Amino acid sequence: MPSNDTVPGAQGEAARAALANVEARPGAPKPDPIVIADHVRRSFGGLTAVNVEHVEIQRGAITALIGPNGAGKTTFFNLITGFDDADEGKWSFNGRQVAGMAPYRLARIGMVRTFQLTKALSRMTVMDNMRLGAKGQTGERFFAAIFPFLWNGQEKSIAERAMGLLERFNLHEKVDDFAGSLSGGQRKLLEMARALMANPELIMLDEPMAGVNPALKQSLLGHIKTMREEGTTVLFVEHDMDMVHDISDWVIVMAQGSVIAEGPPDAVMKDQAVIDAYLGAHHDAQLTETGEALTESADGDPR
């Protein structure tokens, strides 16, 4: 099991050091960004779900994307990973312009995501789920598929790597079970392990902790830190502020489609704009006077 203590490893120290001098304001430039997004906008009918002016994601760090329900976090995720089409805007990954690129190609060049509603492939075994993640498989080509001798060797080494990851994620005893027979938390683990099979440079986790029991949460946190220690950049969407505080090196806060604050976790938690976004601007006013104020700050879910 990876360690669950809050002390970051070498990579974590480095990430925090690199971000130490970055200004804590929305759109702050980072020393070594892996993703740079500009003017990304997406609206559904009259509702502007995402309207991000400028945001950069630091390489090698764990960045949390937080915000109240309906803030546009998942939509922003979908846009960046190509699963949804932005109305306008451009963004780069590793210095390469990737706006409009097909999602599978983005995954191939190293930007791999998971989903809020876990997508374990139920009627396939855990091992098949894992193998699916590996990139550049010869046997995935139609004509090569018919000749097993072309891909048997590769298949074996993929299985070995999968087994190693499954052991790390404590799923190795389930290797031949259908993914559909796993518990919700185990599916989250499987999805994460499967994404790692693709050797991502940037792994984007959409609410990795949703519906996971507290004990498993701790181990998930450990896994996310391990990813950083192995050099993978992590961007994750989360609701739970305690979790965010625990593992992230940098926090980006979205509300009503825009980035409203950025900074190290401690600073962001104290930011007045963030508190207002989560609790409403008048949350500390007298209850008798807040009827209007509360409805005013409640925003709908864009999806």
Added chain:
Amino acid sequence: MDWSFVLTQTLTQAIGIQAIIYCLAAIGLNVQFGYTGLLNFGQVAFVAAGSYAVGVIVLTFDLSLWLAILVGIVVATIIALLLGIPTLRLRADYLAIVTIAFSELVRLTVRSIAFRDVFGGAQGLNGKLGQDFHDTNPLPADFQSLPILSWTRQDLWVVIVGWILVAFFTFLVWMLVRSPWGRIVRGIREDENAVVSLGKNVFAYKLQALILGGIIGAFGGIVWAVAKQSVQPDTFRPEFTFFAYTILLLGGAARVMGPVVGAILFWIVLAGTGEFLGQAIQAGWIDFLQPTDVGNIRFVLMGSGLIALMVFRPQGIFGDRRELALDAK
């Protein structure tokens, strides 16, 4: 009542030419629907493409049957591209709607008066369509009949080659689905976005599955044209596709042997009940039915059987019930 007649007739049809044609169509559907999850409701269009390729090339253009087979494969590929490119990026239902409409479009086009010179109109194309194939018949010229199975010399040769084709495509599908290629298409069936997120070009794989399934279906049509030496537009009605689905579900979708066992079973039930009822009416056992009702009654029985199957064994003969229970994503 002639029991031996009922038995031999049933057996002859169970592994006969019709069974082979439906079996090939169902193998194609198994690739598309069973493994990849593509709802192709127009498999009959691919079968028609195979049949008409033979008819048009051999009869209308007076060229060789072997060229016709090649044309059949090419036309099936073109149809798959035509149907797949606009719809496979969309949700599954779009392909279903487009394919069922397209299959009727094909039938109405080939039977239209406008193209009568090429496709033969409502009469279809009749003549020595399979001569090139029948010339290769190695069976002795004085061949009469097999002991139980009542095929002519010509039909027996078609049946032999037909089952070889079935075996070949079954083996091909088996090789494919246990390869990494098969893993991807099964993944697409489960959840295509998950597969996309792992860097696989889902659209290309769906297209490949649609083409492969279509080509296998076209071979069903080729066998049909060669065996019957005739191509009739109205045999390519949407029912054909639904019978092929019945066969697939009977045997068990996403099972390599599903279509083979399903096709044999389908024809045992269909031919068996037909022959039995016919004999029973003749023998006076059943007096509330006319011989002309038999054709319909056997489909009633088939339908009831299918309902019973869905209730008691929804996974089909070969399916794994555990998998079915996991349907929730």
